[in-house]
Amino acid sequence: EVQLVQSGAEVKKPGESLKISCQGSGDSISSYWIAWVRQRPGKALEWMGVVYPGDSDSKYSPSFQGQVTISADDSISTVYLQWSSLKASDSAIYYCARLNGYYQTNGMDVWGQGTTVTISS
Amino acid sequence: QSVLTQPPSASGTPGQRVTISCSGISSNIESNTVDWYQQVPGTTPKLLFYSGDQRPSGVPDRFSVSQSGTSASLAISGLQSEDEADYYCAAWDASLHARVFGGGTRLTVL
Numbered sequence: 019e020v021q022l023v024q025s026g027a028e029v030k031k032p033g034e035s036l037k038i039s040c041q042g043s044g045d046s047i048s049s050y051w052i053a054w055v056r057q058r059p060g061k062a063l064e065w066m067g068v069v070y071p072g073d074s075d076s077k078y079s080p081s082f083q084g085q086v087t088i089s090a091d092d093s094i095s096t097v098y099l100q101w102s103s104l105k106a107s108d109s110a111i112y113y114c115a116r117l118n119g120y121y122q123t124n125g126m127d128v129w130g131q132g133t134t135v136t137i138s139s
Numbered sequence: 140q141s142v143l144t145q146p147p148s149a150s151g152t153p154g155q156r157v158t159i160s161c162s163g164i165s166s167n168i169e170s171n172t173v174d175w176y177q178q179v180p181g182t183t184p185k186l187l188f189y190s191g192d193q194r195p196s197g198v199p200d201r202f203s204v205s206q207s208g209t210s211a212s213l214a215i216s217g218l219q220s221e222d223e224a225d226y227y228c229a230a231w232d233a234s235l236h237a238r239v240f241g242g243g244t245r246l247t248v249l
Contacts, residue, residue, distance in 0.1 A: 034147070053238070055184075056238070061186065061193075062141055062198060062227065062242045062243045063176070063229075063240045063243070064238055064240060065229070065237055065238040065240060067237075077236070078237075079235070079236060079237035079238075080235055080236070081237070113183065113184070115184075118186075118189060119190075121238075122169070122171075122238075123172065123190060123231065124189055124190060125174035125176075125186045125188070125189025125190070125229075126173075126176075126184075127184060127189070127195055128183075128188045129183045129184055130183075131183060131204050133235045138230065
Protein backbone atom coordinates (compact mmCIF):
# COMPACT_ATOMS: atom_id res chain seq x y z
CA GLU A 19 0.00 0.00 0.00
CA VAL A 20 1.40 3.36 -0.98
CA GLN A 21 2.16 6.01 1.60
CA LEU A 22 2.69 9.67 0.79
CA VAL A 23 5.39 11.38 2.85
CA GLN A 24 5.56 15.15 2.67
CA SER A 25 8.43 17.49 3.38
CA GLY A 26 8.59 19.36 6.67
CA ALA A 27 7.11 22.61 7.84
CA GLU A 28 8.36 25.83 6.29
CA VAL A 29 8.57 29.40 7.54
CA LYS A 30 9.18 31.95 4.82
CA LYS A 31 8.96 35.68 4.20
CA PRO A 32 6.64 37.33 1.67
CA GLY A 33 8.19 37.41 -1.78
CA GLU A 34 10.37 34.34 -1.21
CA SER A 35 10.13 31.19 -3.29
CA LEU A 36 9.31 27.72 -2.01
CA LYS A 37 9.06 24.15 -3.27
CA ILE A 38 7.51 21.43 -1.11
CA SER A 39 7.48 17.75 -1.89
CA CYS A 40 5.43 14.60 -1.55
CA GLN A 41 7.16 11.23 -1.99
CA GLY A 42 5.40 7.96 -2.53
CA SER A 43 6.69 4.89 -0.74
CA GLY A 44 5.58 1.28 -0.66
CA ASP A 45 4.17 1.36 -4.19
CA SER A 46 4.72 3.29 -7.40
CA ILE A 47 2.77 6.51 -7.93
CA SER A 48 3.53 6.53 -11.67
CA SER A 49 0.06 5.49 -12.70
CA TYR A 50 -1.93 7.55 -10.23
CA TRP A 51 -3.03 11.15 -10.33
CA ILE A 52 -1.72 13.04 -7.30
CA ALA A 53 -3.58 16.12 -6.09
CA TRP A 54 -2.59 19.05 -3.93
CA VAL A 55 -5.16 20.38 -1.47
CA ARG A 56 -4.91 23.56 0.59
CA GLN A 57 -6.41 24.11 4.01
CA ARG A 58 -6.07 27.54 5.53
CA PRO A 59 -6.37 27.76 9.34
CA GLY A 60 -9.92 26.97 10.40
CA LYS A 61 -11.09 26.82 6.80
CA ALA A 62 -12.33 24.27 4.28
CA LEU A 63 -10.34 22.07 1.94
CA GLU A 64 -9.49 23.57 -1.47
CA TRP A 65 -8.44 21.54 -4.52
CA MET A 66 -5.44 23.17 -6.18
CA GLY A 67 -4.65 20.81 -9.02
CA VAL A 68 -3.25 17.44 -9.98
CA VAL A 69 -0.28 15.85 -11.70
CA TYR A 70 0.20 12.45 -13.33
CA PRO A 71 3.78 11.45 -12.48
CA GLY A 72 3.95 8.97 -15.38
CA ASP A 73 3.99 11.77 -17.95
CA SER A 74 4.01 14.92 -15.76
CA ASP A 75 0.65 16.04 -17.15
CA SER A 76 -0.75 18.65 -14.75
CA LYS A 77 -4.12 20.34 -14.35
CA TYR A 78 -4.95 23.38 -12.22
CA SER A 79 -7.99 24.81 -10.53
CA PRO A 80 -8.71 28.27 -12.00
CA SER A 81 -8.23 29.67 -8.49
CA PHE A 82 -4.62 28.50 -8.45
CA GLN A 83 -3.64 28.66 -12.12
CA GLY A 84 -0.62 30.94 -12.46
CA GLN A 85 -0.17 31.12 -8.68
CA VAL A 86 1.62 27.79 -8.18
CA THR A 87 3.40 25.13 -10.21
CA ILE A 88 2.73 21.42 -9.79
CA SER A 89 5.35 19.03 -11.10
CA ALA A 90 6.64 15.51 -10.69
CA ASP A 91 9.83 13.45 -10.86
CA ASP A 92 8.70 9.93 -11.58
CA SER A 93 12.22 8.53 -11.16
CA ILE A 94 12.05 9.27 -7.43
CA SER A 95 8.26 8.92 -7.00
CA THR A 96 7.97 12.53 -5.94
CA VAL A 97 5.57 15.33 -6.76
CA TYR A 98 6.13 18.98 -6.00
CA LEU A 99 4.22 22.17 -5.31
CA GLN A 100 6.09 25.41 -5.75
CA TRP A 101 5.66 29.15 -5.48
CA SER A 102 7.85 31.83 -7.04
CA SER A 103 6.71 34.67 -4.79
CA LEU A 104 4.92 33.84 -1.56
CA LYS A 105 2.18 35.95 0.01
CA ALA A 106 0.90 35.99 3.55
CA SER A 107 -2.34 34.48 2.25
CA ASP A 108 -0.40 31.34 1.22
CA SER A 109 -0.07 30.39 4.90
CA ALA A 110 -1.85 27.05 5.18
CA ILE A 111 -1.48 23.31 5.47
CA TYR A 112 -0.87 21.70 2.09
CA TYR A 113 -1.80 18.08 1.56
CA CYS A 114 -0.90 15.80 -1.30
CA ALA A 115 -3.37 13.01 -1.98
CA ARG A 116 -3.62 10.09 -4.39
CA LEU A 117 -6.69 9.75 -6.56
CA ASN A 118 -7.99 6.20 -6.87
CA GLY A 119 -8.64 6.61 -10.57
CA TYR A 120 -9.13 9.31 -13.19
CA TYR A 121 -8.84 12.72 -11.59
CA GLN A 122 -12.26 13.93 -12.69
CA THR A 123 -14.29 11.02 -11.40
CA ASN A 124 -12.53 9.56 -8.38
CA GLY A 125 -11.82 10.39 -4.78
CA MET A 126 -8.58 10.91 -2.88
CA ASP A 127 -7.92 7.74 -0.93
CA VAL A 128 -4.35 8.14 0.34
CA TRP A 129 -3.22 11.40 1.93
CA GLY A 130 0.14 12.78 2.94
CA GLN A 131 0.58 14.03 6.49
CA GLY A 132 0.43 17.66 5.38
CA THR A 133 3.06 20.40 5.16
CA THR A 134 2.48 23.56 7.17
CA VAL A 135 3.62 26.68 5.37
CA THR A 136 3.83 29.91 7.36
CA ILE A 137 4.49 33.20 5.61
CA SER A 138 5.43 36.04 7.91
CA SER A 139 7.56 39.13 7.65
CA GLN B 140 -17.20 31.06 -0.34
CA SER B 141 -17.26 27.38 -1.28
CA VAL B 142 -18.86 26.21 -4.51
CA LEU B 143 -20.78 23.43 -2.76
CA THR B 144 -23.01 24.40 0.15
CA GLN B 145 -23.05 22.47 3.44
CA PRO B 146 -24.55 23.42 6.78
CA PRO B 147 -21.75 24.64 9.06
CA SER B 148 -22.78 22.41 11.93
CA ALA B 149 -24.78 19.35 12.86
CA SER B 150 -25.23 17.45 16.09
CA GLY B 151 -26.73 14.33 17.55
CA THR B 152 -26.63 12.08 20.57
CA PRO B 153 -25.03 8.63 20.63
CA GLY B 154 -27.13 6.10 18.74
CA GLN B 155 -29.01 8.72 16.74
CA ARG B 156 -29.06 9.11 12.97
CA VAL B 157 -27.80 12.37 11.50
CA THR B 158 -27.77 13.63 7.94
CA ILE B 159 -25.44 16.17 6.36
CA SER B 160 -26.51 17.83 3.14
CA CYS B 161 -24.43 19.10 0.22
CA SER B 162 -25.97 21.38 -2.39
CA GLY B 163 -24.55 22.26 -5.78
CA ILE B 164 -25.59 23.10 -9.31
CA SER B 165 -25.94 21.44 -12.70
CA SER B 166 -22.23 21.66 -13.56
CA ASN B 167 -21.11 19.75 -10.47
CA ILE B 168 -23.41 17.53 -8.42
CA GLU B 169 -26.11 17.12 -11.05
CA SER B 170 -23.65 15.81 -13.61
CA ASN B 171 -20.96 14.13 -11.49
CA THR B 172 -20.71 11.87 -8.47
CA VAL B 173 -19.85 13.20 -5.03
CA ASP B 174 -17.01 12.22 -2.67
CA TRP B 175 -17.23 12.54 1.08
CA TYR B 176 -14.36 13.06 3.50
CA GLN B 177 -14.06 12.94 7.26
CA GLN B 178 -11.49 15.07 9.05
CA VAL B 179 -11.03 14.80 12.79
CA PRO B 180 -9.63 18.20 13.83
CA GLY B 181 -5.85 18.22 13.73
CA THR B 182 -5.65 15.14 11.51
CA THR B 183 -5.53 14.28 7.82
CA PRO B 184 -8.77 13.95 5.83
CA LYS B 185 -10.08 10.44 5.26
CA LEU B 186 -12.08 9.30 2.23
CA LEU B 187 -15.52 7.99 3.20
CA PHE B 188 -17.20 7.61 -0.20
CA TYR B 189 -16.16 8.07 -3.81
CA SER B 190 -17.82 7.76 -7.22
CA GLY B 191 -21.15 8.17 -5.49
CA ASP B 192 -21.74 5.24 -3.17
CA GLN B 193 -18.40 3.41 -3.27
CA ARG B 194 -17.09 2.89 0.26
CA PRO B 195 -13.35 2.24 0.81
CA SER B 196 -12.56 -0.77 2.95
CA GLY B 197 -12.65 0.04 6.62
CA VAL B 198 -15.48 2.56 6.44
CA PRO B 199 -18.33 1.29 8.63
CA ASP B 200 -21.65 0.60 6.97
CA ARG B 201 -23.23 2.97 9.50
CA PHE B 202 -22.26 5.56 6.91
CA SER B 203 -24.39 5.88 3.78
CA VAL B 204 -24.90 8.41 0.99
CA SER B 205 -27.54 9.48 -1.46
CA GLN B 206 -27.53 11.82 -4.43
CA SER B 207 -30.32 13.31 -6.52
CA GLY B 208 -30.38 16.28 -8.86
CA THR B 209 -28.19 19.04 -7.50
CA SER B 210 -28.03 17.67 -3.95
CA ALA B 211 -26.28 14.92 -2.06
CA SER B 212 -26.31 13.80 1.52
CA LEU B 213 -24.30 11.75 3.98
CA ALA B 214 -26.11 9.84 6.70
CA ILE B 215 -24.57 8.41 9.84
CA SER B 216 -26.65 5.98 11.84
CA GLY B 217 -25.88 4.66 15.31
CA LEU B 218 -23.87 7.80 16.01
CA GLN B 219 -20.71 7.25 18.06
CA SER B 220 -18.42 9.69 19.83
CA GLU B 221 -15.63 8.84 17.39
CA ASP B 222 -17.77 10.27 14.58
CA GLU B 223 -17.20 13.78 15.90
CA ALA B 224 -15.34 15.45 13.04
CA ASP B 225 -15.61 17.80 10.08
CA TYR B 226 -17.27 16.33 7.00
CA TYR B 227 -16.66 17.59 3.46
CA CYS B 228 -18.38 16.85 0.18
CA ALA B 229 -16.58 17.27 -3.15
CA ALA B 230 -17.42 16.90 -6.82
CA TRP B 231 -15.95 17.62 -10.22
CA ASP B 232 -17.24 20.87 -11.70
CA ALA B 233 -17.42 20.68 -15.47
CA SER B 234 -17.58 24.45 -15.90
CA LEU B 235 -14.62 25.25 -13.65
CA HIS B 236 -12.65 22.15 -14.73
CA ALA B 237 -11.78 21.62 -11.10
CA ARG B 238 -12.79 19.53 -8.14
CA VAL B 239 -14.80 21.69 -5.75
CA PHE B 240 -15.38 21.18 -2.05
CA GLY B 241 -18.16 22.15 0.29
CA GLY B 242 -17.41 24.43 3.21
CA GLY B 243 -17.50 21.52 5.63
CA THR B 244 -19.90 20.51 8.40
CA ARG B 245 -18.69 20.21 11.99
CA LEU B 246 -20.49 17.25 13.57
CA THR B 247 -20.77 17.30 17.33
CA VAL B 248 -21.78 14.22 19.30
CA LEU B 249 -23.57 15.51 22.37
